[in-house]
Amino acid sequence: MDHKGMENLFQDAVFAIGLVPRMIVRSLESSDDTLFLLSSAVSVASNAAALALETDKDPMLALELLESGRGVIVASLQDLRADAYDLQAKHPLVAERFTRLQKELSTPAPSKVTTFFQLSGGREVADTEQLDRRDQAVREFDSILEEIRQLPGFQSFLGSPNDSDILEAARGGPIAVINVSEIRCDAILVQRDRARSLRLPYLYLQDIKKKGEGDDLGSIDILAWLWATIACPVLHALGFIQPPSTDSDLPRIWWIPTGPLSRFPLHAAGYHGKRSYKTVIDRVMSSYSCSIKVVISGRRRRICTTSPSTPGQALLVAMSQTSGYNTLRYSTDEVANVRDICKSMSLKTIDFQNPHKRDILRNLPNCKVFHFAGHAYADASNPLNSQLYLHDWKDNPLCVSDLLKLNLNAHAPFLAYLSACGTGRVRDDSYLDESTHLISAFQLAGFRHVIGTLWDADDEWSVEMSRITYEGIHEGGLTNGSVCRGLHNASRTLRDLWVDKMRPEERERRYEDIDKSVTHGKRPMESPTGVADASTKGHGVNRGTRKVDRDDGGGAEEGSKGTARPHWVPYVHFGV
Template identity: 45%
Template sequence: MRLDISELRRLHPELAYEFFRCNDELAKSAASPSQHSHPDFSTTASHETDRRYNTGRKLEQVIETIRSHPGFERFVLAPTEDEMKSAAIRGPVVILNVSRYRCDALIVERHGLRHLQLHGLHKSDIQNYAATLDSSSVTTQLLEWLWDTIAGPVLDFLNFTQSPVADLARIWWIPTGPLMKFPIHAAGYHATGSKTVLDRVVSNYSSSIKALFHFRENQLKVEMPGLPERAVLVGMQNTPGQTKLPFASQEINELRGICDSLELQVCMPPPNVDGVLSSLRDCEIFHFAGHGETDPSDPSMSAIILEDGKITVARPLQTNLYARKPFLAYLSACSTGRMKNSDLMDEGLHLIAACQLAGFQHVIGTLWEVNDKSCVEIARKT
């Protein structure tokens, strides 16, 4: 829903306020603690049900009013077929649909929509691999299985059959369910030539078709300068309550030199919540090197950790960066794209998605724990 709000706030702020008021009211009532122990529980529950019903009806009326205004006819609706195809203007989009009946790749291209049944992929196998999947269990067997069951068939279907001599084509993956945990971009037989995703295409991920369409549409409106102007660099070598990261400072120092050579204005704000959030409002690049954590019960509380607290998934969503549309957020921390709650896999409630929804055009993050020293090399090369 937040994808449609920026323009609404600008043109019809009173409707945006009412929309959020109804949403927040429903969210609060859904999150309120159980009152079974209260002596008037049945009366309280009945009143709460009536209130939720009335708020829900009010929200429907607000949405109808919003859709009556020019330019908002499809407010919070799914994208049309033409909108889906426009999302694939820079490369095909592959939605990996998992069910107990069969698994398919739903493929969106500029000229149409196609599907490919993935005959070798079964939900039970996915669940078995996902049950123990972390950075230490990414084996050649797993990467070859991902190639045989998903990446290989899809790339062959799209005619990406060889390693090109010129620039690699791009592809956008939208995994669903437990496949959200898997490194599809790394699938392949890495010891035998070009049977790998990395050799054939540049992989990107998105949380949904609608999100990708939205960012495609907004990127066309951005007047991109020759180079990003301001880079915000935050390094946390010492984090309260966490292990020391001896290479975090080296990472920031090396990046500062690179930014200087590119004539970027470097900003190194105080490593606290207010300092970092305020610095995001006028940056083009945000780079964080430090600790991240995943909340298994409430993914919206997953966070990067600073001196005085945490920047959770919810905080970037409250920071409207659409006016500037900053270029890149680079989250060099553990588990910034990780989801532990299997019931919420498809909701995209992690820091990577939050930064993109907040307004960053591009986000780089991590699936699991990462090695401190390796982060320096990867950041420098990026």
Template identity: 35%
Template sequence: MLQGHALDLRTDLTPLFIAHPALAERFVRLRDRLDTSHDAEDAAALMLQPGQDTPAVAADRDDTAAAFTDLLTEIRGREGFGSFLLPAPPEELTREASAGPIVVFNISRYRSDALVVTAEGVADVELQDLDIKTLGERIETFEDALATARLSPDRRERTRAEGVLCEVLEWLWDTAAQPVLRHLGHDRAPQAGERWPRIWWAPGGLLGMLPLHAAGYHRREGAGQSVLDRVVSSYTPTVRALGYARSRRTLLPPEHSLIVAMPVTPGIRGSLDNVLREAELLARRLPEPVVLIEREGVEDADTPTRDEVVARLATAEIAHFCCHGTSHPSDPSRSQLFLHDHRERPFTVSSLTTARLHHAQLAYLSACETMRNRVADLADEGIHLASAFQLAGYPHVIATLWPINDAIAVDVADAFYAGLEGRRKTIDLSRSATALHDAVTRVRDGFRRRASPSLWAAYTHTGV
């Protein structure tokens, strides 16, 4: 039952929210009512004999279940949604784990487990020290410390806040990441010359609000007690989403790229001082770059408007955005990257629905909160800009979990693209996850940065 719930019923609602938002909202509302009715059943069971329900609980549960079944039928009748919420066959699960294990988490108030999918099958790793109440408290602690580390004018307060972030990452290692890596036999850092193992995290729920890829004891230099020191991490909303991403990839080197740079943004105070440097560096690294740059007081053919960006995406294998971005506080499908005309024509998750991105291979979102969902009720659905770009056809998406330092963003981006360079200076996109891993490790191990995870732990790779 546990595996059926976590693997078969886990779904990425991004496609539904984009194509049929009203149906998606009804789905979430009815699903949450079903969850509530089960909680009511549990309460009733404490007072009644087994098999008995209060009439009100039973009637509400039956009505909600019937409405939910009718809604599933309606959704599956829409084009492209015929298999919505249907179980993935076992062979599909194991096939997608052929390149490395996929770890699906199921956290509840009853128990917590990591379901580890490998080419051999599915194993259940019970996470005895992880409970949903403590997880919620740790997330709140992490986000409060993150805000202080980024915004406080007091250096001592920032240092203390970074220490709190490190403590949460250590707790995340002890309770969630280390038990999984121990089960898989990843109990040490790979030796020089050894192939680094890959792992795909499908955290879902509240756990997806913390950086699993950065869990560990980073203040202990050389200890190797961290995810970053043992495996190369990627994320996927679901097993099927990973399969879709793999179906879109190509082994051919990219021939065209798009760089969108917003050093200033109309209607937003302040500037991103290092964006121009980032764009200039990447224009020298990327193939046949088209560079759209916002220039204050100027609007011309190179201005990054929504329509111009969408049109240029159609011919570029690589799309790199260096700009402001945000996750919407109540509607994740309205999360956006801020372009020139963001007030009139916002470049949101739903903006990608009509784009014909037949060449798409890599989207690098060097912006704030591009893999963040701030709506707790929708945390299990993976609705954010990173998943939208993956759904639009990008097998590789680089994104961030929180606002990033734009000076360090340049270092990470430059090191990332340098890590993609193969023989004869061609770009090998199959190295995307490894290149990001190496770039982040390099920044982390820089001068006094190991104890400052706010600077380097936000970067994520989603996809193949």
């Protein structure tokens, strides 16, 4: 297709992105309906961004399209919890109206599908007054947003981040947005002084989808493929060519994958067998986010500190027994380690063995740390029904939809550690753009940091993973950097143990062969000097796993080629 044809497609895509906000229904009860509507627009934002780059548009415009067309539910619900401190200081009357509408729309109301009915003389009379008032409040909320955006200094209030906001988001380290599309695949790299695009010529959407159908996304081959196609060119473009001289100098990077790539462990990419340092984990510390806007809002969220007179609380849950699923005999050991470390950080611990849903919801608002060791389930048909398994999960499950109704921002909880299977998983491709999983639900509820998993977690290895992570947090204090560093230390320690257990033939494997298979024999991704070749522009329940997914495989102790599974790989950090 010629340039003019591409330009026409781009304009059509921009028009489609403009329709996405009309699908938003600003109420908690309507998230289900909104999610269904947005499933029809899957990949629209990624295609629009790809077309923007294909037609030589500014990478900032591509980012704007991605921010506008992805994570719409999370963004709309964030609007209902957003702080209005600056608005209150400069325009108190407008702020008062805004916060009143926020509160009203955050209050549960009858849905249009399951409206409260009152029997009267054999007739069903709908309580339409509440529904009419809710619809009016939605219109008033959208109207006052437009009014606020007319005020000096508030032009981007609760909107997509502007250019300066995006660059400021990278103050703690670069952000790598990996956009995948049938048109092309790119990394959009955001640093303090600029945003630029990096084409990934050997990454193809069809390859991502095909590899994503497997049950071993942490295999040696997958990690090597991720390195050759994505991580190596990205890190080299950012200047992360060698490991730093000391661990204290390790830089951070935030990964924002799009589409089906969000299932893959970019933080674990590399050639690990030869300890060649051609790995992500030996060069940077990795965090993830659903969008740049989530990074920005997380940084702006207030931090509540604890004092000796009012120590923070740690809510610790061990679900060693779950009706219908395998016993997790190491979960109690895991929580015991976490309890000791939390106490050494002057946190008051509240322990539950096999609690009910009401126990968790009653204690979450007052906790600084929430640690869950148990089973989790990623619902294939509706991600809002994904849940943590508690004692009463059959009758009263704790689902993503329940967490989305929480607003814990006033108490500013610090960390939710979800030591369970697939808490960051969205299993239906139609919902990938919304990132509606347990990790994002805890973030939206107000937790500054969330640690979770991309797939099944091994029960025994989870003990060491959490222990080393919390030791790192204890060493660094309850600070933003300590969580990422703690998980990084744990991952690298368990990575080294995994490499030690590799078969000799796997450790000595010629990774150049993988390069050639990835690049179809054209040329290796990394030259002898270590410079990347890329263009830059401006799983059934089984042995000791915490997996309860009902219709896919995986979780075996050995990978597809007999190599011990890398149990460190699925753990990820979302946060600032």
